[in-house]
Amino acid sequence: MIQFLQNLIDAIALGSIYALVALGVGLLFGILRLINFAHGDFITIGAYALIVPSADVTARLLIGGWPWPVMIPMICLIVVIVALLADALVFRPLRRATSPTLMIASFAVSYIIQNGVLMAYGSRPKAVDLWSGANTQVLIGDLRVPMLQLITLAVTLVLMTALTLFLKRTAYGVQMRAAAEDFRMAQYLGVRGNVVIGIAFAISGILAGVVSLLYTTQSGSLSHTMGVPLALFAFVAVVVGGMGSLVGAVVGGFAIGLIVTMLQAYLPPELRAFRDAFAFGFVILMLLVRPAGLVPARSTFERV
Amino acid sequence: MGALVEVDGIHVRYGDLVALRDVSLSVAEGEVVCIIGPNGAGKSTALTAIAGGVAPYAGDIRVGGVSVLGLRPEQVARLGLSLVPEGRHIFGTLTVEENLRIGGYIQGDRAAAKADMERLLALFPRLAERLRYPAGRLSGGEQQMLAVARAVMTRPRLLLVDEPSLGLAPRIIDQIYEILLDLRQRAALTLLINEQSSNRILKHADRIYVLRGGRVQLEGPAADLRDGEAIRHAYFGFGEAPVAPLDAPA
Ligand SMILES: Nc1ncnc2c1ncn2[C@@H]1O[C@H](COP(=O)(O)OP(=O)(O)OP(=O)(O)O)[C@@H](O)[C@H]1O
Ligand SMILES: [Mg+2]
Numbered sequence: 001m002i003q004f005l006q007n008l009i010d011a012i013a014l015g016s017i018y019a020l021v022a023l024g025v026g027l028l029f030g031i032l033r034l035i036n037f038a039h040g041d042f043i044t045i046g047a048y049a050l051i052v053p054s055a056d057v058t059a060r061l062l063i064g065g066w067p068w069p070v071m072i073p074m075i076c077l078i079v080v081i082v083a084l085l086a087d088a089l090v091f092r093p094l095r096r097a098t099s100p101t102l103m104i105a106s107f108a109v110s111y112i113i114q115n116g117v118l119m120a121y122g123s124r125p126k127a128v129d130l131w132s133g134a135n136t137q138v139l140i141g142d143l144r145v146p147m148l149q150l151i152t153l154a155v156t157l158v159l160m161t162a163l164t165l166f167l168k169r170t171a172y173g174v175q176m177r178a179a180a181e182d183f184r185m186a187q188y189l190g191v192r193g194n195v196v197i198g199i200a201f202a203i204s205g206i207l208a209g210v211v212s213l214l215y216t217t218q219s220g221s222l223s224h225t226m227g228v229p230l231a232l233f234a235f236v237a238v239v240v241g242g243m244g245s246l247v248g249a250v251v252g253g254f255a256i257g258l259i260v261t262m263l264q265a266y267l268p269p270e271l272r273a274f275r276d277a278f279a280f281g282f283v284i285l286m287l288l289v290r291p292a293g294l295v296p297a298r299s300t301f302e303r304v
Numbered sequence: 305m306g307a308l309v310e311v312d313g314i315h316v317r318y319g320d321l322v323a324l325r326d327v328s329l330s331v332a333e334g335e336v337v338c339i340i341g342p343n344g345a346g347k348s349t350a351l352t353a354i355a356g357g358v359a360p361y362a363g364d365i366r367v368g369g370v371s372v373l374g375l376r377p378e379q380v381a382r383l384g385l386s387l388v389p390e391g392r393h394i395f396g397t398l399t400v401e402e403n404l405r406i407g408g409y410i411q412g413d414r415a416a417a418k419a420d421m422e423r424l425l426a427l428f429p430r431l432a433e434r435l436r437y438p439a440g441r442l443s444g445g446e447q448q449m450l451a452v453a454r455a456v457m458t459r460p461r462l463l464l465v466d467e468p469s470l471g472l473a474p475r476i477i478d479q480i481y482e483i484l485l486d487l488r489q490r491a492a493l494t495l496l497i498n499e500q501s502s503n504r505i506l507k508h509a510d511r512i513y514v515l516r517g518g519r520v521q522l523e524g525p526a527a528d529l530r531d532g533e534a535i536r537h538a539y540f541g542f543g544e545a546p547v548a549p550l551d552a553p554a
Contacts, residue, residue, distance in 0.1 A: 171409055178395045178406050185393040187377035188355055188386070190410030190458055 002142050007265045008258075013149035015257025016156035019250045020211050021234035022241065023163065024204035026249035029238065030180040031200050033099040037106040038086060039208060040231025041113035046079040046212025047222050048117055050130065055122030059222065064130055076209035082113075083205030087198060095193075110228075117224040125223040134217050152214050159210065160250065163203065172199055233260075236283055242293025251294050256283075306369055308333045308462055308494050309354060309385075314363030316349050323349040324360070325518045331462065336488065336495045338505040338526075341515035342539060347498040348390050350515065351464045354496075355387040356380035367462070381410060386460035390467050390498070392451040396440025400431055403439050403450055407457025417457065424453050427483060427490075445476035449483065456487060463487075465497045469504070481508060502535050514538040 021039065028034045050064030050071075063074050086109050094105055134148040167173040172195075179186040179196045187193050215230065216222065233256055234249075241252025259282050263275045271278070286294075307330040316324040324346045331337045339347050352358045354365055356377040365372050367383045375383075386407075395403050404424070408417030425432040428449050434442065439450055448468055455463060465484065469477040481504060487493055499505050505512070506526050514522040514535055522529075522538035529535050 171405075174398070174402050174405060175409060177398060178402075181395045181397055182393050184357060184377065185389065185395070186406065188357070188381060188389065189407050189454065190378050190381040191406065192378050193376065 003265075005143055007261055009143065009145055009149060010265075011258040011261035012254065013152045013257075014261055015254035016152050017211060017214060017230070017253075018233050018237050018256050019253025020156055020159065020207050020214075021230050022237040022249035022253040023160070023246060024207035024211075025231070025234050026238050026241075026244075026246050027200050027204050027207075030244055030246065031176065031183070031197060032091070032102065034091065034102040034106065035099070035235065036204070037103065037231060038109035038113060039204065039234065040227030040229075041110045041117075042079050042083055042205060042208035042227070043212045043215065043230055044117060044222075044224060044227040045082050045113060046075045046209045047216045047226060048121055048224075049075055049078045050216065051121075051126065051128060051222070053120040055124075057124055057126065059126040059128045061128070061130075064128065072210075072213065075213060076206045079209035079212065080202045080205035083201040083208070084198060087201045091197075091201075092194065114224050121222075121224070123224065125221050127221050128216060129220060130213070130217045148214070148218055152218075155210060155214065159207065163246075166203075172196065176200060236280070240283055240286055240293060242295040245293070245295045248293050248295035255286075255294065259283075307331060307366075308368060309496070310364075310366045311350070311354065312364040312366070314350075314353060314360035314365060316346075316353055316358055316360045318358075323518050324353070326363070327515070327518070327520055328363075329513050329520065329523070331494055331496050333461075334492070334494055335510045336485075336497070336508055337511045337513070338497045338499060338502075338509040339513045339515055340499050340502050340505060340535070340539065341521075342500065345515040346518040347515055348466050349518075351387060351466050351496070351498060352389075354380075355385060355464060357387075381458060381460075384459070384461040385464065386455040386458045386462070387464045388451045388455045388466060388468065390470065392447045394439045394442070394447045394450055394454075396438060398439055399436050400439050400442070400450060401435040403454050404431075404457050407454040410458045420457055420459070424456060427486065428453050445472050445479070448472060448476075448480055452480070452483065452487070456491060456493075459491075460493065462494045462496065465495065467498050467500065469499060477504065502529075502532070502539075506530055506532075516541060 025036055025039050028036050050061060051059040052062045063071055066074065090105050090109055091102065094102060134146065136147045137144040138147055138150060167177055175186065175191045176196050176199065179191055179193065183193065211230070234253065237252035237256045238249050239252070240255055241248030241250070259279050260275065263278050264272065267275060267278065309331045311327060311329045313326050313328050314324055315322065315326060327346070327350060339350060341347050349358060353360055356372060356375050356379065359373065367380070367385055370383065372380050372383065395406065404421050405417070408420060411417050430446050431450055431453060439447065442450060452465070468480050468484070484495060485508060488495055497505065506529065509526045512524060512526050512529055513520055516539060522534060
């Protein structure tokens with residue numbers, strides 16, 4: 001029982017990360033119909049901004065060495081700038097393009113970022129120790145929970161609440177929900193399309209920045225493709241949750257976290273190497289049963 | 305006195321399909337002008353073009369003397385023009401109140417927008433009762449009212465209304481026209497309205513354009529067209545030779 005609870009907590013922590021990534025992806029999909037493959041690379045950029053650019057194997061901390069009240073906003077700011085640049089240079093000129101064109105453009109952005117990182121930092125993965133206290137165990141009853149998992153969960157809850165309040169209570173939030181539902185109509189009413197899209201990119205940048213910190217702290221290593229599997233699982237989460245629903249993206253993220261963790265824990269050892277194959281098998285099953293996803297939505301921001 | 309809107313010989317096409325050919329029309333400050341025409345005549349295309357939703361490939365559109373070609377819809381909206389599109393395009397997952405607020409943001413003055421909303425809600429008691437409802441749950445008539453109220457929240461000088469009667473019961477249509485004409489007085493609105501049929505509009509409009517096949521077939525003061533013969537002629541194209549035989553092989 002304790003073991004199961006322990007696994008459950010692992011699942012929730014992993015699911016939180018996927019949920020945050022899926023939110024960033026879902027937000028842009030909702031408003032732009034953009035499936036942003038570069039989101040994972042936004043995360044990579046946030047992670048590499050922590051260290052001094054060089055091809056050395058041992059990483060020296062740059063921003064990562066700053067006190068966290070400065071470091072966290074700084075990393076988020078850098079990722080936000082990258083996200084806004086991607087919009088201004090690539091996606092804005094393609095405003096009238098179809099969804100597949102946008103997706104292919106995002107592949108291009110993804111490769112450019114990966115190669116940029118490769119040039120500045122070299123191709124070898126690097127070890128970073130961002131915070132050695134991360135694995136301190138906190139005792140909750142009989143459960144031993146790593147500090148980092150608690151923080152991940154708390155951060156996820158805070159970000160989701162903040163995003164919900166933003167979308168519900170602020171002028172730009174309401175405009176964003178309207179634009180996601182009917183972009184052209186929102187424009188007819190004077191909503192500035194490019195501003196709203198820019199804000200969506202900025203929010204997705206903040207989410208990616210936070211994930212880069214949580215993920216790097218946990219994994220302790222950097223590579224120029226580190227964001228790719230995160231983005232991949234996030235896309236699966238978005239599809240499982242229900243394409244075009246933010247609540248769905250979150251639910252999907254947690255569902256994927258749960259599936260992956262439980263397979264890791266309970267698959268016979270000789271099958272564990274195929275964990276992801278089983279996970280995706282599950283996803284296909286889920287989609288056969290509920291083709292519209294777990295939370296099929298008429299609008300991206302419904303019931304957020 | 306210059307025209308509020310001048311459409312000057314515009315041509316619009318969607319891919320290979322030419323939707324408007326050399327269409328000119330104008331609306332003066334304070335007028336109620338109606339465009340009527342059958343299905344596919346190009347009425348919606350004309351209003352959409354004025355609102356910046358589709359770009360003509362020839363001709364010019366001026367609002368208050370300024371060309372709006374190349375402007376985005378949100379920029380045209382800032383010139384004091386608001387479109388109530390065909391099919392209403394309510395934000396169904398937003399509440400009624402949020403739908404109205406969207407219209408008000410353009411003013412950049414919260415207090416003024418709030419005051420506008422309160423004044424408007426006095427005219428729309430049905431909406432006032434349902435402020436916190438998701439707008440998608442309103443009836444068709446209520447949604448049409450909301451679409452009109454939302455457009456008026458932008459404080460337009462010119463309201464473009466595309467087939468306000470679409471799919472509504474006659475009693476509701478009467479109410480909507482009553483409100484449009486009432487708003488015209490209160491908010492000093494100029495109205496450009498699309499309709500498929502001329503029944504109601506002949507009573508209310510100052511001037512009428514009949515559109516068919518993407519061309520203006522007839523225009524004139526409503527008072528001169530009341531007997532209906534000229535309109536029927538322009539609308540259906542009877543008497544124009546050669547007319548394709550109706551019983552042509554399908
Ligand atoms: N977005 C579009 N893409 C392609 N063709 C379009 C589009 N919108 C309209 N059309 C075509 O342009 C022509 C004019 O359409 P429009 O909607 O302006 O007519 P309408 O007079 O408003 O008709 P209705 O009374 O049915 O609303 C039609 O042949 C229509 O099929
Ligand atoms: Mg139409």
